[in-house]
Amino acid sequence: MIQSIDYYAVAPLLILVLTAGAVLLLDAFLPRRPYARPLLGAVTLTGVLGALGVVVAQAVRDGGPMRTFCVPAGLPGPARAGIGALDIGTLGSGPGGPGGAASALCSFVVDDFTLVFAGLALAAGVVVVLLSMAELSAGDVPVGEWYFLLLCTLVGAVALPASRDLVMLVVALELVSLPVFALTALRRYDGRSSEAAVKLFLVSVVSTAVMLFGVSLLYGMTGTVYLDRLAQVLRGPIAEPVAIPGPDAYASTLQIAYDLPPVLIVAVVLVIAGFGFKVAAVPFHAWAGDVYQGAPIPVAALLSVISKAAGFAGLILILVAALRGQIAVWAPLVAIIAALTMTVGNLLALRQRHAVRLLAWSSVAQSGYILAPLGVRDDEAVSASIAYLVFYAAMNLGAFAVVMLVSRRGARGGLDDYRGLAFRNPAAGLALAFFLICLAGLPPGLAGLFAKVVVFRELVDGGGAWLALVMAVNTVVGLYYYVAWAARIFTPVPVTEGAGAPAAVGGAPAGAGVPSAVGGAPAGVGAPSAVGEVATGMGVPSAVGEVATGAGAPSAVGGRAGGGRAGWVPVGVAIVLAGVVAVVFSIAPQVVLDLLPEGLIASG
Numbered sequence: 001m002i003q004s005i006d007y008y009a010v011a012p013l014l015i016l017v018l019t020a021g022a023v024l025l026l027d028a029f030l031p032r033r034p035y036a037r038p039l040l041g042a043v044t045l046t047g048v049l050g051a052l053g054v055v056v057a058q059a060v061r062d063g064g065p066m067r068t069f070c071v072p073a074g075l076p077g078p079a080r081a082g083i084g085a086l087d088i089g090t091l092g093s094g095p096g097g098p099g100g101a102a103s104a105l106c107s108f109v110v111d112d113f114t115l116v117f118a119g120l121a122l123a124a125g126v127v128v129v130l131l132s133m134a135e136l137s138a139g140d141v142p143v144g145e146w147y148f149l150l151l152c153t154l155v156g157a158v159a160l161p162a163s164r165d166l167v168m169l170v171v172a173l174e175l176v177s178l179p180v181f182a183l184t185a186l187r188r189y190d191g192r193s194s195e196a197a198v199k200l201f202l203v204s205v206v207s208t209a210v211m212l213f214g215v216s217l218l219y220g221m222t223g224t225v226y227l228d229r230l231a232q233v234l235r236g237p238i239a240e241p242v243a244i245p246g247p248d249a250y251a252s253t254l255q256i257a258y259d260l261p262p263v264l265i266v267a268v269v270l271v272i273a274g275f276g277f278k279v280a281a282v283p284f285h286a287w288a289g290d291v292y293q294g295a296p297i298p299v300a301a302l303l304s305v306i307s308k309a310a311g312f313a314g315l316i317l318i319l320v321a322a323l324r325g326q327i328a329v330w331a332p333l334v335a336i337i338a339a340l341t342m343t344v345g346n347l348l349a350l351r352q353r354h355a356v357r358l359l360a361w362s363s364v365a366q367s368g369y370i371l372a373p374l375g376v377r378d379d380e381a382v383s384a385s386i387a388y389l390v391f392y393a394a395m396n397l398g399a400f401a402v403v404m405l406v407s408r409r410g411a412r413g414g415l416d417d418y419r420g421l422a423f424r425n426p427a428a429g430l431a432l433a434f435f436l437i438c439l440a441g442l443p444p445g446l447a448g449l450f451a452k453v454v455v456f457r458e459l460v461d462g463g464g465a466w467l468a469l470v471m472a473v474n475t476v477v478g479l480y481y482y483v484a485w486a487a488r489i490f491t492p493v494p495v496t497e498g499a500g501a502p503a504a505v506g507g508a509p510a511g512a513g514v515p516s517a518v519g520g521a522p523a524g525v526g527a528p529s530a531v532g533e534v535a536t537g538m539g540v541p542s543a544v545g546e547v548a549t550g551a552g553a554p555s556a557v558g559g560r561a562g563g564g565r566a567g568w569v570p571v572g573v574a575i576v577l578a579g580v581v582a583v584v585f586s587i588a589p590q591v592v593l594d595l596l597p598e599g600l601i602a603s604g
Helices: 011-029 036-060 112-136 143-162 166-185 191-222 227-235 246-259 262-278 288-294 297-322 324-350 355-375 381-407 426-440 446-461 465-489 565-587 590-594
Strands: 066-071 105-110
Touching: 011 036, 011 143, 036 112, 036 143, 105 112, 105 143, 105 166, 112 143, 112 297, 112 381, 112 565, 143 166, 143 297, 166 191, 166 227, 166 297, 191 227, 191 262, 191 288, 227 297, 227 324, 262 297, 262 324, 288 297, 288 355, 297 324, 297 355, 297 381, 324 355, 324 465, 355 381, 355 446, 355 465, 381 426, 381 446, 381 565, 381 590, 426 446, 426 465, 426 565, 446 465, 446 565, 565 590
Parallel strands: none
Antiparallel strands: 066 105
């Protein structure tokens, strides 16, 4: 049998793979010149934009879902599985009918679900590549390896939502996870990065083992790896209790759970636990704070959006496409995990004084909000989770971009470094305040407000009133640390006593002869000012939050090179892109919901 391949369906993956290969070749053969690093970044950005363009073209095309890597329905395994009979003819429920194209079992399906998650991953990838350009401008990270690993992660993130069998699902998820270990540790002489990489590696290995155990149990019980056929097999044992007529109908939910084989319940729990590690859901969240803080900021942004989106895509596919018949088992468990995740994440974020750690625990809380709609027995709840994830991605990437900009001027990363940011750099200060207000769900950040309203509506309509109440309380808790951080941005910096100049926090000017905050050395002509900044002229800081270069002085923050436009221009572009998207979502939030039609996941 010769299997045909739809190359248009897999075109985004091919573009990313070819770009990754081109980056490695260019890195190996290009001479070590100053233009090499920006060139490799431009090639990577072009590849990601090209893949995103193909995804957009696939979204606007007419016709049904595209399928490839398919086998005829009669080939994959026996007609009878471990826990019930399977009528092969029932698989042909699509447009092709029995015996048609829809009756084939396919490993790769490009439908609305795939396009939304692939577009989200690639759009976020554009921002991460821009942040990477700033990170790599210092010259202490191998640029070819960085971009290659980043593109490999994007390949997995695009392939995962299209996966319709368990094997491809696991492989794609690991392709998202494995390169991130190396990306985290590429700052070779940074002990904190090495520690973060080891923690992330150990957590990911454990989560993969747990998930593989659950997946193997599902395969052993059903005799198939295809999600659609797996759902057909598992639907048999529970069909009769659902249809119990008369006054005893109320007992059907208990009967469903009772009739399930215990090993199947264990498999469901293990799969949820494995994906819980990937999305940093409680009680599998402990790694988030240390890993986000120790990793380079572009990697932290990748973990908070791209890796999280891939984890949720896999979880939704398993629960909705394969285990829909077991919703009575997993929905209450997911609801409890969602409630714990949003509560613990917000409480931990309240105690943080470091910007990246606060965003890390905030990201954990946001995972709880995204999980919440999956905890109610409503088919439309999946759309609410995806809509919230899209809103969250724009707001969180923007916040990380501004943190990246500020971190280039001060190595500490504390929240106090942002005090008076609106006066030193109005554009960055206003942008960060807007992103934080969006995450809090307050006007004028209507994107975050609308995202929470969509989730609240699905929780109430789906019978999850108690979960909606927990989310309401946590939303109020989250307001505190978001608003407190935003308030620091507009708080004037105290004036240095007797000098008449702003104190040296995050690159504020230090007057000629005024002692700096680091080592007490005067910040005169060409001398370093406070917080590791390089002064120009008479100690005046440079524009747009970047390190100033004066009279051949060394670059800022730990001796990083490339402190000119090569450093801050990509970050500025990333902030503008994220800000424009967040503003569009705030003005016209319906744009997001229009991307999520009914019948989101097509049959494989």
